[in-house]
Amino acid sequence: MKLATALVHAGVRRDPTTGAVAVPIYQSATYQHPALGQSTGYDYSRTKNPTRSALEDALARLEGGSQGLAFSSGMAALHCALQLFGPEDHVLLTEDLYGGTYRLVDRILHVPFTFVDTTRPEAVRAALRPNTRAILVESPTNPLMKTADIPAIADIAHEAGALLIVDNTFLTPWLQRPLELGADIVVHSATKYLAGHNDVVAGALVARDAALGERLTYLQNGIGAILGPQDAYLVIRGLKTLALRMEKHQANAREVAAWLAAHPLVERVFYPGVGGMLSFNVTEAALVPGVLASVQVCLFAESLGGVETLITYPSTQTHADIPVARREQLGISDKLLRLSVGIEDCHDIIADLAQALEGARCKNPLRDAPAAHRA
Numbered sequence: 585m586k587l588a589t590a591l592v593h594a595g596v597r598r599d600p601t602t603g604a605v606a607v608p609i610y611q612s613a614t615y616q617h618p619a620l621g622q623s624t625g626y627d628y629s630r631t632k633n634p635t636r637s638a639l640e641d642a643l644a645r646l647e648g649g650s651q652g653l654a655f656s657s658g659m660a661a662l663h664c665a666l667q668l669f670g671p672e673d674h675v676l677l678t679e680d681l682y683g684g685t686y687r688l689v690d691r692i693l694h695v696p697f698t699f700v701d702t703t704r705p706e707a708v709r710a711a712l713r714p715n716t717r718a719i720l721v722e723s724p725t726n727p728l729m730k731t732a733d734i735p736a737i738a739d740i741a742h743e744a745g746a747l748l749i750v751d752n753t754f755l756t757p758w759l760q761r762p763l764e765l766g767a768d769i770v771v772h773s774a775t776k777y778l779a780g781h782n783d784v785v786a787g788a789l790v791a792r793d794a795a796l797g798e799r800l801t802y803l804q805n806g807i808g809a810i811l812g813p814q815d816a817y818l819v820i821r822g823l824k825t826l827a828l829r830m831e832k833h834q835a836n837a838r839e840v841a842a843w844l845a846a847h848p849l850v851e852r853v854f855y856p857g858v859g860g861m862l863s864f865n866v867t868e869a870a871l872v873p874g875v876l877a878s879v880q881v882c883l884f885a886e887s888l889g890g891v892e893t894l895i896t897y898p899s900t901q902t903h904a905d906i907p908v909a910r911r912e913q914l915g916i917s918d919k920l921l922r923l924s925v926g927i928e929d930c931h932d933i934i935a936d937l938a939q940a941l942e943g944a945r946c947k948n949p950l951r952d953a954p955a956a957h958r959a
Contacts, residue, residue, distance in 0.1 A: 587646065587758065588827040594642035595820035607638040609817045631805050635813035639820050640788075643778075646757040646823070647770050649790035651797025653804050654816055658753065658773025659684055660809035661787030665749055665769055666693055666718075667803045673717040678702045680914045682726045682751075683903035691905070705736040712744050721767075722751045723760070727863045727898045727922045728915060729854040738766025747796075753777070753889070755859050758830045763792045769800075776889025777860075779822035780829055784815045829891065829927055833860025836933060837925040843934050849941050851919065860925045861888060863898075866941075869918040872897060874944025876921075881928060881936035888924035893933050896922045 595607040610633055615626040626632050636654050643652030655661040679699040689695045700711040702721045719741045723732040741748040749769045750762035756777045762770050772778055774786035791797035841855035844864050855862040876884045882893045886901050896902055899918050903911060
């Protein structure tokens, strides 16, 4: 079965009683036992729920893994994965990762970690310690859109006896399948492209092998941050159009990135050439408030991956928990805006950005604006 077909058929179980092709929402906390010592396979919904199981099975198939697990948020999923490691273990982290991941690792779990430039496998190898047990990679990174050589890093991790965990939120299994590239665990904020409509918060893990999947399932049940059946149903519904949406997101993002790169008020565009996410620096930080106040088609809101175009200011929103000096060192400056390009007509997105940039320029006129540097 091709991936596009598997997406359309996500959750389809053809109910033997009714013939329903949409998975039912099993809004039940508990299940009656047939007899003492017997089970239907479902006992309590924290452990297992039929609607969530349909989603988890679909996620495993789509990522090419052994076990899928659905959580109440992407951060809950990542929290579960990091419970595989103890206080004596060391983790390598992509240096310009999502601020919430930094907050979880540094301020909540206190996992010993080192930032590393995961665009350079040699830097990853050099950063290894004897107690390194995992490498956590975002590719592309959030918000600078850097990409990693996942097969090379997988080899480095496995030679060191470590796991490779890849956050695949930005590209989804439609554009990247990390497990096939050597990763051990894939993480998703399923809130984003998988669900795709800005109407549900969810997270997911997919494990490559059964033994690792069993360990994660045990942790998921013990921690309890599982996805409810209504939300699981919404993610399944979103998966069915993922292929179509990702193609449109990507086509629009390429058009928008090219347009931004030619604009005199844009200093630099960060776009890896794939997916629907991009970031850009305006020439002066003073332009940012005007742009955010003027957009109309683009919505000034956090999150990403929905059908609507969203614009975000990482310095005060998604990456506010990262120390200022660290943000500046990485290039997450007060001139940086992140754009989740939606599936609207790309001409409307571009026209909206054009009027917003012009409005910001009029409010903050620039004299002798420097020549744009674009990448």
